[in-house]
Amino acid sequence: MKTTSSHGLHSASLCTPYLLLVPLGLLAALLVLPSLGSSHARSEGLGVLCRGAGADADGYYTAAAKENMAAVAAADAPAQPELSLLVGVLTMPGRRERRDIVRMAYALQPPPAPAGVARVDVRFVFCGVSDPVDAALVAVEAARHGDILVLNCTENMNDGKTHEYLSAVPRLFAAAPYDYVMKTDDDTYLRVAALVEELRTKPRDDVYLGHGFAVGDDPMPFMHGMGYVVSWDVAAWVSTNQEILRHNDTHGPEDLLVGKWLNIGGKGKNRYNLKPRMYDLNWFMDNFQPDTIAVHMLKDNRRWAATFKYFNVTDGIIKPSSNLYHLP
Known part of the structure; x- marks a missing residue:
């Protein structure tokens, strides 16, 4: 049975303030982008700010998190017959x-x-x-x-x-x-x-x-x-x-x-x-x-x-x- 850890719930709550800033961020982008020209700066995006529990600094799942997800999927899969x-x-x-x-x-x-x-x-x-x-x-x-x-x-x-x-x-x-x-x-x-x-x-x-x-x-x-x-x-x-x-x-x-x-x-x-x-x-x-x-x-x-x-x-x-x- 799939469960949600307390760590996962905590990560989701931290993400909420960032979501409130999205409209202000978009307005700022409209004002700032023309002055950046050919700048190579890039936004990390909401995927990084709101990465799920177990994701690493680059927004990808860690090996431990992947193993945990695989174990959960295996537990949910039907048992193979003898x-x-x-x-x-x-x-x-x-x-x-x-x-x-x-x-x-x-x-x-x-x-x-x-x-x-x-x-x-x-x-x-x-x-x-x-x-x-x-x-x-x-x-x-x-x-x-x-x-x-x-x-x-x-x-x-x-x-x-x-x-x-x-x-x-x-x-x-x-x-x-x-x-x-x-x-x-x-x-x-x-x-x-x-x-x-x-x-x-x-x-x-x-x-x-x-x-x-x-x-x-x-x-x-x-x-x-x-x-x-x-x-x-x-x-x-x-x-x-x-x-x-x-x-x-x-x-x-x-x-x-x-x-x-x-x-x-x-x-x-x-x-x-x-x-x-x-x-x-x-x-x-x-x-x-x-x-x-x-x-x-x-x-x-x-x-x-x-x-x-x-x-x-x-x-x-x-x-x-x-x-x-x-x-x-």
Whole structure:
């Protein structure tokens, strides 16, 4: 909070008599200036007479005063979060109803605690929108919500879209990098606060985190496509690694391919398997867990409704109306 010192108030009161002399000074100047001719004398002006507290003899702020002002400005500035996370939800243009559900799923969650601990941004990720109807509706959606990210690719699931996403992010957000980049799907319910709590204790580089699973005898787990996180440096490495494109290694199951790239490149050495807190919802929808980070396979509204009910998202919201208003 900004305060005014007694010294500053005293300086302001000393300045008042000088201000009363300004009209007389101007009159004197009109009489004296013609006789000065080419004189190099100059007025110090009111800025010197009424310099603020902490200013030196030349009217400039002293080093101590500048440090004090900088400290006050820093105290007033919002605190920087411990970490930042970009969540990219891979979806398709025609799934507008699904995106509305997912938006609500994020919007109704409590923010990570403590307040301000993390900055989390959610973006819905498309390839280029070619259908004119979809293009018009997505444009309206983007204008309304501001959360659409369109990539330079043809819409697909396992034909390079994830590679394009991870490659585009470091370029698109180069001016304000995130600590972590996440890829997830529009049939995944992500509990942001739980994920942030996990990330707070993790390194900020060379991270690969998600629901791990083994492939063959490889000791390094691959991360399931329901949702995985890489640190910013890993995404930047993917974006500049020409070997991936040279070997046409972007076609196939995207989660297996991401793990393959990182294994070959020796990246993502800090691997964290969050299984069983990230899992698929089963056929009977009875395997929810209270410490869930992400639950996957929410392919229809019935499954989303069961998820919201289990995590108390909708408790007590719908009530009978006590007042009904009718137009005459």
